[in-house]
Amino acid sequence: MGFGGPGHGKLKFDDDEAKPDISKALLLRIVKYFLPYWKQTLLVMIVLCISAVLGLLPPILIQHIIDRALPDKNLQLLVLLVLASLGTTVVSGLLGVVQNYLNSFISQNIVHDMKNQMYRHLQGMPLQFFSGVKQGEVITRMTSDIAGIQGVFNSTIVNFASNLFILTTTAVTLFIMNWKLALLGIVVVPLFIMPTRKMGNVRWKLAKETQEKISEQNQIIQETLSLSGYMLMKLFTKEDTELTNFRTVNAQATRLQIRESMAGRWFMLVLTTFTSIGPMLIYLYGGYLFIQGELTVGAIITFVALLGRLYGPVMQMTNLYVDVNRSVALFERIFDYFDMDPLIVDSPLALPSSAEGQDIVFENVNFAYQPDKPALQGISFTAAAGSLTALVGPSGAGKTTITSLIPRLYELDSGVIRIGGKDIREFTLHSLRSQIGLVTQDTYLFNGTIKENLLYASAGATEAEMIAACEAAYIHDFIMKLPEGYSTVVGNRGIKLSGGEKQRISIARVLLKNPPVIIMDEATSSLDTVSEFYIQQAMHQLLLGKTSIVIAHRLSTIMAADTILVVQDGAIVESGQHDSLLADNGMYRDLYNKQFQEKASAT
Numbered sequence: 145m146g147f148g149g150p151g152h153g154k155l156k157f158d159d160d161e162a163k164p165d166i167s168k169a170l171l172l173r174i175v176k177y178f179l180p181y182w183k184q185t186l187l188v189m190i191v192l193c194i195s196a197v198l199g200l201l202p203p204i205l206i207q208h209i210i211d212r213a214l215p216d217k218n219l220q221l222l223v224l225l226v227l228a229s230l231g232t233t234v235v236s237g238l239l240g241v242v243q244n245y246l247n248s249f250i251s252q253n254i255v256h257d258m259k260n261q262m263y264r265h266l267q268g269m270p271l272q273f274f275s276g277v278k279q280g281e282v283i284t285r286m287t288s289d290i291a292g293i294q295g296v297f298n299s300t301i302v303n304f305a306s307n308l309f310i311l312t313t314t315a316v317t318l319f320i321m322n323w324k325l326a327l328l329g330i331v332v333v334p335l336f337i338m339p340t341r342k343m344g345n346v347r348w349k350l351a352k353e354t355q356e357k358i359s360e361q362n363q364i365i366q367e368t369l370s371l372s373g374y375m376l377m378k379l380f381t382k383e384d385t386e387l388t389n390f391r392t393v394n395a396q397a398t399r400l401q402i403r404e405s406m407a408g409r410w411f412m413l414v415l416t417t418f419t420s421i422g423p424m425l426i427y428l429y430g431g432y433l434f435i436q437g438e439l440t441v442g443a444i445i446t447f448v449a450l451l452g453r454l455y456g457p458v459m460q461m462t463n464l465y466v467d468v469n470r471s472v473a474l475f476e477r478i479f480d481y482f483d484m485d486p487l488i489v490d491s492p493l494a495l496p497s498s499a500e501g502q503d504i505v506f507e508n509v510n511f512a513y514q515p516d517k518p519a520l521q522g523i524s525f526t527a528a529a530g531s532l533t534a535l536v537g538p539s540g541a542g543k544t545t546i547t548s549l550i551p552r553l554y555e556l557d558s559g560v561i562r563i564g565g566k567d568i569r570e571f572t573l574h575s576l577r578s579q580i581g582l583v584t585q586d587t588y589l590f591n592g593t594i595k596e597n598l599l600y601a602s603a604g605a606t607e608a609e610m611i612a613a614c615e616a617a618y619i620h621d622f623i624m625k626l627p628e629g630y631s632t633v634v635g636n637r638g639i640k641l642s643g644g645e646k647q648r649i650s651i652a653r654v655l656l657k658n659p660p661v662i663i664m665d666e667a668t669s670s671l672d673t674v675s676e677f678y679i680q681q682a683m684h685q686l687l688l689g690k691t692s693i694v695i696a697h698r699l700s701t702i703m704a705a706d707t708i709l710v711v712q713d714g715a716i717v718e719s720g721q722h723d724s725l726l727a728d729n730g731m732y733r734d735l736y737n738k739q740f741q742e743k744a745s746a747t
């Protein structure tokens with residue numbers, strides 16, 4: 145199965161209204177997760193079986209109290225029977241504890257295994273996946289969906305086994321005691337099986353609708369109360385719209401939840417009446433048999449008590465298919481993710497290779513994010529080893545796309561990219577990416593200290609190396625002025641730092657990594673002269689002696705470039721050096737006049 149991605153119709157969360165097809169293959173796949181814990185599962189089954197048998201004892205002991213100990217006025221027997229009843233209860237309780245432990249052990253371990261598998265799998269997903277997937281969906285999948293799996297074991301499997309054992313042991317006992325009475329008690333069972341099934345269907349539908357509303361609600365929260373979403377909402381003064389949205393969805397969710405909890409209350413009333421018909425019949429016919437001298441009082445009481453043990457599991461088991469459907473749907477949602485191919489993986493022939501001092505060559509590269517909408521067409525150029533190649537062009541021309549293809553964040557459709565004559569697909573992904581330093585416009589810093597952010601690039605770097613990198617990136621002095629220096633926490637995504645500072649930290653981070661290839665997207669935001677100066681100095685240090693490809697937004701960069709590539713509509717339309725391109729009177733000249741000249745006067 146291929147990577148479907150959103151829009152390819154592979155993911156099913158939106159139409160999971162439909163009940164899953166429970167195929168043999170799917171069940172086998174689910175069972176696989178339980179296999180490592182088969183011993184514990186077997187133990188749970190044994191415990192459940194013993195508990196079911198033990199549960200029969202108290203009603204039977206009561207029969208003996210009523211029919212033997214009391215009429216015989218036998219105090220010793222009475223005490224013995226009461227103690228036995230007490231003992232059974234205590235042992236049942238202890239078994240319950242053991243079973244609880246085993247349940248948690250099995251279900252939590254399965255959740256643990258699945259989370260690890262999912263995390264590993266998601267790490268391997270291509271960038272397309274993350275840009276296409278709805279906000280918060282990955283987290284939902286990782287947390288609530290997988291966490292739901294533990295409920296599957298507890299509520300579905302254990303419940304089913306427990307009910308089955310209770311049902312069979314009770315039914316057998318009833319038939320042994322008196323088959324005619326047993327038949328009478330069982331005759332009413334279909335009366336409540338049918339409506340229970342119907343009700344189960346209604347509840348299943350309501351539960352689905354509620355679940356959808358709640359995830360819609362979560363999505364609004366995640367989109368509007370995340371850092372960037374919040375800023376968007378504030379800047380576009382959309383608070384009222386979002387509040388109305390939220391209130392509407394919240395009200396719908398509340399209504400559904402109330403309906404869900406009320407569904408079946410009336411029905412339960414009818415059901416209770418039906419379930420009390422059984423005991424009535426037993427009292428009637430059992431009473432008749434008592435009058436005839438064929439049955440004891442104790443037997444009648446025991447019979448009615450056991451009948452309760454029979455009806456409970458029957459009702460629960462008629463709803464079982466709802467639980468099974470829900471559980472299988474949960475597994476399916478998770479498997480949908482597992483089934484997406486990571487797409488970009490090491491080819492079998494890939495070897496760790498060096499990019500040090502090598503040319504980067506694009507040969508007739510074509511690429512499209514979406515079929516039939518080419519983003520790059522016939523891109524060919526050489527970024528000579530140790531040289532600076534500047535990409536310029538209007539917004540949306542394809543500059544970022546070109547740079548994304550080098551570390552294989554996306555896979556090209558045709559053509560080839562070579563480093564040192566070698567197709568980049570022959571590099572292992574690890575060796576390829578570890579030799580490329582990427583400085584993006586939107587610098588990503590995680591919420592930790594400056595030091596932690598810097599060392600993310602090379603965990604083994606010494607304090608002196610870190611400081612040297614920061615000095616080269618012209619950020620050391622700034623960091624030292626902060627109250628906590630390198631231990632300053634940068635805030636969510638580095639919000640506490642200015643754009644220029646963030647980019648310099650990100651330059652320091654790449655300097656620390658010291659890769660032979662640098663890809664940089666210069667910040668477009670205009671900086672004050674001082675920051676501008678620092679950034680330029682930092683860049684100069686960064687690019688020194690490296691093979692660099694820079695999406696240029698500054699005059700100084702294009703002036704310093706060995707080659708300028710002018711990109712338009714996904715193609716390279718001009719290339720050369722500043723002076724000759726300017727003399728050509730073409731696209732570059734236009735662009736220069738529009739984009740760079742005013743900045744030249746500003747700086």
Ligand SMILES: Nc1ncnc2c1ncn2[C@@H]1O[C@H](COP(=O)(O)OP(=O)(O)OP(=O)(O)O)[C@@H](O)[C@H]1O
Pocket residue numbers: 272275513514519537538539540541542543544545546
């Ligand atoms: N993840 C994506 N999925 C689909 N289309 C995309 C994606 N990223 C970019 N595009 C499209 O590909 C084209 C090239 O985009 P790209 O980001 O490479 O342009 P750019 O020259 O870097 O622009 P800018 O200077 O504004 O960053 C654009 O039309 C853009 O809409």
